[in-house]
Amino acid sequence: MPDREMTGNMFFFAKSEQTATAAQKVPAQVLIVERITAGDAEAFGELYRMFAAMIHGIILARVPRDEVDDIVQEVFLSAYKNLHTLREKAAVGAWLAMIARNCAAEFYRRERPTEELSETLREKENPQAEAREILKTIRSLPDTYRETLVLRLVEGMTGAEIAEQTGLTPESVRVNLHRGMKLLREKLGIKE
Amino acid sequence: MKEDYLWDKTGEDAEIERLEKALMAFRYAETAPPELPGKVFVVEKEKPRKFWQFGFAFAAFATVALIFFTVWFLAAPAQLPVLESVAETNQPESTDRTIKKESVPPATPVQIIENRPRLNTPKVVKIRSTVAPKIRPIKLVARKTEPKEIPETLTAEEQYAYDQLMLALSITGSKLKIVKDKIDAIEGKTAVLDTAR
Numbered sequence: 001m002p003d004r005e006m007t008g009n010m011f012f013f014a015k016s017e018q019t020a021t022a023a024q025k026v027p028a029q030v031l032i033v034e035r036i037t038a039g040d041a042e043a044f045g046e047l048y049r050m051f052a053a054m055i056h057g058i059i060l061a062r063v064p065r066d067e068v069d070d071i072v073q074e075v076f077l078s079a080y081k082n083l084h085t086l087r088e089k090a091a092v093g094a095w096l097a098m099i100a101r102n103c104a105a106e107f108y109r110r111e112r113p114t115e116e117l118s119e120t121l122r123e124k125e126n127p128q129a130e131a132r133e134i135l136k137t138i139r140s141l142p143d144t145y146r147e148t149l150v151l152r153l154v155e156g157m158t159g160a161e162i163a164e165q166t167g168l169t170p171e172s173v174r175v176n177l178h179r180g181m182k183l184l185r186e187k188l189g190i191k192e
Numbered sequence: 193m194k195e196d197y198l199w200d201k202t203g204e205d206a207e208i209e210r211l212e213k214a215l216m217a218f219r220y221a222e223t224a225p226p227e228l229p230g231k232v233f234v235v236e237k238e239k240p241r242k243f244w245q246f247g248f249a250f251a252a253f254a255t256v257a258l259i260f261f262t263v264w265f266l267a268a269p270a271q272l273p274v275l276e277s278v279a280e281t282n283q284p285e286s287t288d289r290t291i292k293k294e295s296v297p298p299a300t301p302v303q304i305i306e307n308r309p310r311l312n313t314p315k316v317v318k319i320r321s322t323v324a325p326k327i328r329p330i331k332l333v334a335r336k337t338e339p340k341e342i343p344e345t346l347t348a349e350e351q352y353a354y355d356q357l358m359l360a361l362s363i364t365g366s367k368l369k370i371v372k373d374k375i376d377a378i379e380g381k382t383a384v385l386d387t388a389r
């Protein structure tokens with residue numbers, strides 16, 4: 001076999017190997033999105049289970065706890081209706097996070113005036129007063145920090161998982177966690 | 193603060209663990225995914241108005257341009273017979289209202305018009321019936337004209353030409369005077385002879 005032909009074959013095998021590797025690296029998210037687009041309702045359930053915690057955390061960082069579950073459902077329904085507008089299927093997590101932030105903002109736009117419960121009644125209904133205080137303090141932090149901190153401390157996700165699901169870089173998540181935790185400690189009066 | 197625990201939960205950090213434990217109550221409890229609608233109606237967003245505005249403006253401009261050029265092309269051949277008739281005003285009245293293009297004498301203005309590229313021009317050219325203008329005798333009326341003042345500044349050539357012209361005029365005037373005298377003398381003689389007869 002001539003050298004040239006051999007080289008060509010080697011190149012072909014190398015290329016096919018690369019293609020196979022790339023195919024393996026295609027995230028499961030892309031496949032799920034493709035299945036949903038094709039009309040697979042079960043795939044939508046998988047997408048929900050994959051990202052529900054992240055969406056819950058993002059919304060919890062912004063709106064009252066009682067409203068969170070409804071808004072989570074609203075986010076996924078909105079995503080399902082607008083899935084055809086998603087161009088980068090691999091970035092479905094970041095896209096869902098964006099929808100969640102928009103829905104949280106929409107909640108405050110359409111919010112109706114409500115009466116505040118008295119402190120005594122609150123204490124009775126919510127025995128985790130300390131937890132509420134901590135959450136309230138986290139919500140008072142800047143957007144980038146509170147979202148990452150809720151995902152880490154409330155939803156129990158690791159930094160890598162947060163980065164993977166929200167589409168942020170791991171470095172950004174690390175910085176947000178570090179600075180956010182520092183601010184939270186200061187506000188809660190915790191000494192390092 | 194142990195950053196490792198904050199990042200990937202490795203190691204220990206009592207304070208963060210305490211916060212996690214406290215906030216555990218708010219953690220997401222797995223729920224069923226929402227019921228999907230039977231059919232999703234995709235409402236397409238309205239396209240930007242600018243596109244339509246530009247489209248309408250362009251269509252309006254194209255329509256106006258089309259009408260203008262259509263009128264121009266239709267009007268251009270209609271002007272041709274009028275110009276041809278002007279060239280034939282000195283010819284006798286033609287009885288034929290319609291003549292072929294080849295029979296038109298090749299007058300200069302017509303040739304110019306014929307050389308113009310024409311679209312949709314019929315081969316038979318209709319010419320309006322024209323009446324030859326009546327030729328009236330020319331009446332020459334001499335007007336008394338005052339000699340124009342010579343411009344103060346004349347070049348040498350102009351001065352020479354002026355002198356020559358004045359000389360010619362004076363010679364011509366004297367010659368005419370002689371002719372007039374002779375005519376008067378002849379007429380006087382004939383008148384005398386007539387009276388004598």
